[in-house]
Amino acid sequence: xxxxxxxxxxxxxxxxxxxxxxxxxxxxxxxxxxxxxxxxxxxxxxxxxxxxxxxxxxxxxxxxxxxxxxxxxxxxxxxxxxxxxxxxxxxxxxxxxxxxxxxxxxxxxxxxxxxxxxxxxxxxxxxxxxxxxxxxxxxxxxxxxxxxxxxxxxxxxxxxxxxxxxxxxxxxxxxxxxxxxxxxxxxxxxxxxxxxxxxxxxxxxxxxxxxxxxxxxxxxxxxxxxxxxxxxxxxxxxxxxxxxxxxxxxx
Numbered sequence: 001x002x003x004x005x006x007x008x009x010x011x012x013x014x015x016x017x018x019x020x021x022x023x024x025x026x027x028x029x030x031x032x033x034x035x036x037x038x039x040x041x042x043x044x045x046x047x048x049x050x051x052x053x054x055x056x057x058x059x060x061x062x063x064x065x066x067x068x069x070x071x072x073x074x075x076x077x078x079x080x081x082x083x084x085x086x087x088x089x090x091x092x093x094x095x096x097x098x099x100x101x102x103x104x105x106x107x108x109x110x111x112x113x114x115x116x117x118x119x120x121x122x123x124x125x126x127x128x129x130x131x132x133x134x135x136x137x138x139x140x141x142x143x144x145x146x147x148x149x150x151x152x153x154x155x156x157x158x159x160x161x162x163x164x165x166x167x168x169x170x171x172x173x174x175x176x177x178x179x180x181x182x183x184x185x186x187x188x189x190x191x192x193x194x195x196x197x198x199x200x201x202x203x204x205x206x207x208x209x210x211x212x213x214x215x216x217x218x219x220x221x222x223x224x225x226x227x228x229x230x231x232x233x234x235x236x237x238x239x240x241x242x243x244x245x246x247x248x249x250x251x
Contacts, residue, residue, distance in 0.1 A: 145183060
């Protein structure tokens with residue numbers, strides 16, 4: 001009898017924990033600061049940080065423009081927002097307070113990967129040169145194609161700045177090769193089929209084996225010099241070229 005009661009008590013604790021966890025994430029209001037706001041094919045992936053943990057929500061596209069602006073303001077200025085959520089989809093956004101700026105680590109996580117040509121790539125080999133590493137959700141989808149073609153058309157400007165571009169997604173080597181060939185891309189694509197590299201850079205979509213649309217500029221010392229978490233696929237290449245010039249002028 002005592003053993004049965006102990007089992008029942010354990011069950012109650014587990015059920016209570018699961019209930020509290022579900023309420024804190026789904027069908028409730030979560031308050032925090034927008035740490036990342038990456039564009040997806042169907043909207044935005046919102047990464048929210050509060051005092052205890054990170055949360056990530058997808059599909060904010062259906063929200064009113066005024067609420068999208070509150071999310072952007074939170075990312076840029078550190079305003080705290082309240083998100084009413086249902087199954088990781090945002091249903092309402094409210095602005096609350098202001099916070100101090102946060103510090104971001106500037107050392108680029110090292111990694112190796114296969115290129116679209118099935119060759120080995122190591123970030124460490126880029127030492128002494130500027131590196132543009134851009135994560136994108138899915139090869140040969142509309143937004144990712146626009147972004148890749150923009151980098152293709154701007155590659156000379158970027159290479160003249162002693163930099164090179166590397167696109168990376170969770171697609172396979174085969175899919176990256178097909179994407180590269182179809183659009184006659186002039187830079188290297190990297191395959192991250194297990195999303196391990198995306199995880200290292202905190203650029204993985206929550207709950208899905210897919211990368212966010214984030215762009216990193218890594219300096220010759222292999223330290224991160226710039227991170228764009230709100231990438232416009234059409235303007236990314238131009239913004240990168242402009243940012244490279246600004247960063248190099250600071251030497």
